[in-house]
Amino acid sequence: MDGVNGFTAVNPTSTHQPPPTQPTPSTPTAGTKRKRESKSALKFYAVRVGKEPGIYHTWAECLDQVKGFPKAMFKSFTSLTDAENFVNNEGTTGTESKGTKYYGVQSGRNPGVYTSWQEVLEQITGWKGPKHRGFKTRTEAEQYVAEGKLSGYDAPVGTIESMEHTQKKAKTKKKGNGIKDESSPPPGMSHGEYDPGEAPLSEDAEDGFDTTITLDHTTNGARYKTRDEREAYTYQAVRPVRDAPIRIYTDGSSLSNGRASAWGGVGVYFGPSDRRNISEPLEGVKQTNQRAELTAIVRALEVAPKDRKIVIVSDSKYSIDCVTDWFHNWQRNNWINSSRKAVENKDLIQKILDMLEERIILNRPRMEEGEDIAISEDKRAYWDRGPGGVRFEWVKGHDKDEGNTAADSLAVAGARAAQEFGVDIGVDG
Amino acid sequence: MDGVNGFTAVNPTSTHQPPPTQPTPSTPTAGTKRKRESKSALKFYAVRVGKEPGIYHTWAECLDQVKGFPKAMFKSFTSLTDAENFVNNEGTTGTESKGTKYYGVQSGRNPGVYTSWQEVLEQITGWKGPKHRGFKTRTEAEQYVAEGKLSGYDAPVGTIESMEHTQKKAKTKKKGNGIKDESSPPPGMSHGEYDPGEAPLSEDAEDGFDTTITLDHTTNGARYKTRDEREAYTYQAVRPVRDAPIRIYTDGSSLSNGRASAWGGVGVYFGPSDRRNISEPLEGVKQTNQRAELTAIVRALEVAPKDRKIVIVSDSKYSIDCVTDWFHNWQRNNWINSSRKAVENKDLIQKILDMLEERIILNRPRMEEGEDIAISEDKRAYWDRGPGGVRFEWVKGHDKDEGNTAADSLAVAGARAAQEFGVDIGVDG
RNA sequence: UGACACCGUCUGCU
DNA sequence: AGCAGACGGTGTCA
Numbered sequence: 001m002d003g004v005n006g007f008t009a010v011n012p013t014s015t016h017q018p019p020p021t022q023p024t025p026s027t028p029t030a031g032t033k034r035k036r037e038s039k040s041a042l043k044f045y046a047v048r049v050g051k052e053p054g055i056y057h058t059w060a061e062c063l064d065q066v067k068g069f070p071k072a073m074f075k076s077f078t079s080l081t082d083a084e085n086f087v088n089n090e091g092t093t094g095t096e097s098k099g100t101k102y103y104g105v106q107s108g109r110n111p112g113v114y115t116s117w118q119e120v121l122e123q124i125t126g127w128k129g130p131k132h133r134g135f136k137t138r139t140e141a142e143q144y145v146a147e148g149k150l151s152g153y154d155a156p157v158g159t160i161e162s163m164e165h166t167q168k169k170a171k172t173k174k175k176g177n178g179i180k181d182e183s184s185p186p187p188g189m190s191h192g193e194y195d196p197g198e199a200p201l202s203e204d205a206e207d208g209f210d211t212t213i214t215l216d217h218t219t220n221g222a223r224y225k226t227r228d229e230r231e232a233y234t235y236q237a238v239r240p241v242r243d244a245p246i247r248i249y250t251d252g253s254s255l256s257n258g259r260a261s262a263w264g265g266v267g268v269y270f271g272p273s274d275r276r277n278i279s280e281p282l283e284g285v286k287q288t289n290q291r292a293e294l295t296a297i298v299r300a301l302e303v304a305p306k307d308r309k310i311v312i313v314s315d316s317k318y319s320i321d322c323v324t325d326w327f328h329n330w331q332r333n334n335w336i337n338s339s340r341k342a343v344e345n346k347d348l349i350q351k352i353l354d355m356l357e358e359r360i361i362l363n364r365p366r367m368e369e370g371e372d373i374a375i376s377e378d379k380r381a382y383w384d385r386g387p388g389g390v391r392f393e394w395v396k397g398h399d400k401d402e403g404n405t406a407a408d409s410l411a412v413a414g415a416r417a418a419q420e421f422g423v424d425i426g427v428d429g
Numbered sequence: 430m431d432g433v434n435g436f437t438a439v440n441p442t443s444t445h446q447p448p449p450t451q452p453t454p455s456t457p458t459a460g461t462k463r464k465r466e467s468k469s470a471l472k473f474y475a476v477r478v479g480k481e482p483g484i485y486h487t488w489a490e491c492l493d494q495v496k497g498f499p500k501a502m503f504k505s506f507t508s509l510t511d512a513e514n515f516v517n518n519e520g521t522t523g524t525e526s527k528g529t530k531y532y533g534v535q536s537g538r539n540p541g542v543y544t545s546w547q548e549v550l551e552q553i554t555g556w557k558g559p560k561h562r563g564f565k566t567r568t569e570a571e572q573y574v575a576e577g578k579l580s581g582y583d584a585p586v587g588t589i590e591s592m593e594h595t596q597k598k599a600k601t602k603k604k605g606n607g608i609k610d611e612s613s614p615p616p617g618m619s620h621g622e623y624d625p626g627e628a629p630l631s632e633d634a635e636d637g638f639d640t641t642i643t644l645d646h647t648t649n650g651a652r653y654k655t656r657d658e659r660e661a662y663t664y665q666a667v668r669p670v671r672d673a674p675i676r677i678y679t680d681g682s683s684l685s686n687g688r689a690s691a692w693g694g695v696g697v698y699f700g701p702s703d704r705r706n707i708s709e710p711l712e713g714v715k716q717t718n719q720r721a722e723l724t725a726i727v728r729a730l731e732v733a734p735k736d737r738k739i740v741i742v743s744d745s746k747y748s749i750d751c752v753t754d755w756f757h758n759w760q761r762n763n764w765i766n767s768s769r770k771a772v773e774n775k776d777l778i779q780k781i782l783d784m785l786e787e788r789i790i791l792n793r794p795r796m797e798e799g800e801d802i803a804i805s806e807d808k809r810a811y812w813d814r815g816p817g818g819v820r821f822e823w824v825k826g827h828d829k830d831e832g833n834t835a836a837d838s839l840a841v842a843g844a845r846a847a848q849e850f851g852v853d854i855g856v857d858g
Numbered sequence: 859u860g861a862c863a864c865c866g867u868c869u870g871c872u
Numbered sequence: 873a874g875c876a877g878a879c880g881g882t883g884t885c886a
Contacts, residue, residue, distance in 0.1 A: 252869090252870080253870070253871085254869095254870050254871070254876095254877085255870090255871070255872095256870095256871065256872070257869090257870045257871045257872090257875085257876055257877070258870080258871070258872090258875060258876030258877065259871090259872085259875085259876080262870095262871085262876095264870095288870080288876080288877055288878085289869060289870030289871075289876080289877055289878090290869075290870080290877050290878055290879095291877090292870080293869070293870085314869095315868080315869070316868070316869055316870090316878095317867065317868040317869070317878095317879085318867090318868060318869065318877080318878050318879060319868095319869090319878095320868095321867095321868090321878095321879065321880085322878090322879080325880095326879070326880080337878085337879065337880085338879075338880055338881070339879085339880090340859090340860085343878095343879090344877080344878065344879090345877095345878085394868085396868090397868080397869065397870090681863085681864080682864070682865085683863095683864050683865070683882095683883085684864090684865070684866095685864095685865060685866070685882095686863090686864040686865045686866090686881085686882055686883065687864080687865070687866095687881060687882030687883065688865085688866090688881090688882080691864090691865085691882090693864095717864080717882080717883050717884085718863060718864030718865075718882080718883055718884090719863080719864080719883050719884055719885095720883090721864080722863070722864085743863095744862080744863065745862070745863055745864090746861065746862040746863070746885090747861090747862060747863065747883080747884055747885060748862095748863090749862095750861095750862090750884095750885070750886085751884090751885080754886095755885070755886080766884085766885065766886085767885075767886055768885085768886095772884095772885090773883085773884065773885090774883095774884085823862085825862095826862080826863065826864090
């Protein structure tokens with residue numbers, strides 16, 4: 001069976017509402033993974049690097065262009081112009097220099113930030129498995145480098161994914177397209193200095209698209225990476241697989257919490273150098289630790305594949321209790337807490353609940369008999385139903401959990417970035 | 430002194446005290462958000478590495494020892510034993526060995542030499558700025574105690590004197606070293622070791638008696654300080670003075686309130702280092718916050734001079750309402766509450782009422798014409814009649830009020846002491 | 859329904 | 873050491 005299978009587009013903006021119509025399942029027989037040819041919203045599949053770069057309208061076409069193509073680059077859009085921009089961004093082979101000024105070297109002779117390609121070359125030529133990338137700001141580059149440091153230990157997360165990746169890679173290799181990767185750096189061509197999103201697709205691509213190539217740097221050159229376009233991302237394909245859950249670490253930070261000058265940051269960690277990792281400032285007027293923690297979960301759910309079981313790991317008992325326990329009561333009593341006050345942060349909590357509900361509905365067709373029975377023995381497992389089930393796991397903060405530590409770093413970086421760039425938080429439209 | 434006019438000690442740093450002569454009824458503006466959630470108990474600040482290793486009782490003192498000191502090591506404890514262990518962990522400055530058997534108490538309820546931690550604890554828990562140390566021989570301990578006398582550590586405190594005392598103490602301290610001190614102590618004299626109650630009368634004697642020499646350790650060696658004989662005290666002489674009222678802060682605590690394992694504590698605060706301050710466990714089987722609060726008032730009334738106007742400051746609206754408002758109704762309707770149930774804690778409430786009544790009777794001879802008219806304009810002022818009148822004042826808990834904060838600390842310390850020592854509460858005979 | 863208090867827990871910070 | 877952000881609960885009364 002091919003690694004990539006059926007694809008069901010999901011309307012990205014309907015996150016908060018239950019789907020208007022439920023896709024009628026074609027009686028999925030347990031054990032038999034069947035592909036679905038359902039097509040919903042208008043989509044543009046932009047292929048920047050592939051057999052024939054351009055814009056396609058079906059996933060099948062896109063796949064044809066991309067499958068087995070070395071360092072293929074592709075992405076889906078809801079807007080045609082965005083898709084075109086993506087394709088035309090710079091040539092089709094991604095071999096130019098652009099205006100990037102800072103280079104982060106994660107893996108090389110001397111990891112760090114450099115300002116010329118020449119220097120980067122010196123770090124990576126002949127280096128086994130180099131990791132590097134170009135950025136517009138030093139901060140971004142530094143963060144990238146720091147992120148690389150975190151990967152020093154053996155991958156504590158995404159184990160199953162890694163395995164899949166390995167398999168897939170092997171398979172691809174067998175197909176014999178001579179991908180040589182890892183061993184030798186890009187030759188003479190000024191290749192290898194990619195803008196965000198131009199780097200070779202990571203293994204995550206198996207989930208459908210690389211959801212992290214976010215920045216269109218047409219404008220807003222100064223601002224730090226925010227969610228923006230990510231919102232518009234299509235969700236990943238609902239694949240008929242039943243794999244082990246993906247562990248996603250979330251954390252929030254709020255510098256000077258409790259004071260007017262507080263800056264919030266959000267961190268989501270999938271794994272070392274995983275491009276789905278998130279580090280961004282907290283949006284909104286109210287900058288508190290709790291909102292940062294909740295937002296991290298929101299972002300995790302946005303980025304995570306919709307068709308896979310996931311485990312969200314947080315150190316915020318508050319957040320976890322909100323969406324696994326307390327919400328039951330709140331929904332009944334009009335969101336009044338035990339102190340007879342209105343529940344705080346209802347917006348974020350509700351958003352999470354909606355996304356969780358959506359996942360269940362989305363995956364219900366693939367559920368097995370009796371798998372939908374909610375509230376079993378474990379009350380906390382309410383959302384862990386079906387092939388898209390979500391489990392929440394608490395870890396003690398600032399302890400030895402490496403995933404949590406990594407997420408914390410990302411969150412703090414996001415908050416500090418907001419501080420540095422003076423993002424004018426609170427004036428969001 | 431001029432201007433002080435026989436007023437009982439007030440926390441010198443307290444700024445927001447209503448004028449003594451004009452009893453401004455505090456307008457309770459409820460509804461504001463609650464402040465600190467942190468438990469401020471009586472703390473022991475152990476300095477292991479610092480200018481002067483030892484145990485301190487205020488953060489300020491601790492800071493003095495530690496600020497700017499390279500690699501300072503310090504930590505706070507709620508248990509004195511723990512604190513001592515921390516300090517002595519690896520004797521950084523040549524502190525004594527561990528097998529100490531004699532304990533000298535320079536500053537505490539009853540300075541002298543003791544031979545068990547239990548006794549020492551009785552002397553210093555709830556005591557502001559205690560000085561004590563362990564020795565291998567009784568002679569050393571006696572010398573230590575004697576030195577303390579020379580430095581004025583056991584100087585009587587309370588009432589007007591407290592400010593002077595504080596200053597003096599500060600001076601002594603600046604002079605350095607409470608511990609490994611200096612020159613030659615007075616030789617030979619086996620002075621300084623008195624039994625409880627034999628210590629020189631403190632200045633509080635102005636109120637009649639030293640109400641704090643409480644312990645007879647004839648029996649019950651294991652149990653923590655309880656009220657015992659205090660009950661049996663004769664009431665003080667009714668002196669013909671009409672001074673400003675004494676402000677007494679009361680507070681109760683109940684760790685794990687509502688659960689079977691709850692531990693109650695009682696705190697009464699007259700002023701800094703006032704020897705009438707109380708910190709003790711709550712008696713009885715029923716360990717609830719309300720009983721702790723009421724008991725604190727009982728204890729305050731027991732300890733307070735009977736011939737002076739007093740103000741009892743509590744954050745418990747319940748307690749205050751019980752004895753200023755609701756009791757009127759209850760007396761009429763056989764102590765049935767509005768839910769047609771028997772009023773809880775009647776024993777304590779009745780006791781307070783009795784003591785209040787007694788104060789009025791006691792002081793009636795000294796009342797002026799028409800001063801006995803009860804229930805004037807202010808319903809809450811029912812007991813504020815005559816030269817022994819009692820006014821109740823509510824303060825928001827855990828706010829800025831330092832008196833309330835101090836009482837809270839004493840109460841929590843009392844509760845924690847009970848916890849630590851496993852006092853068999855509830856089996857009192 | 860309201861009020862005050864007493865707690866328990868986790869996190870975020872300075 | 874201190875603060876704030878959040879939730880859950882009991883103790884008690886009107």
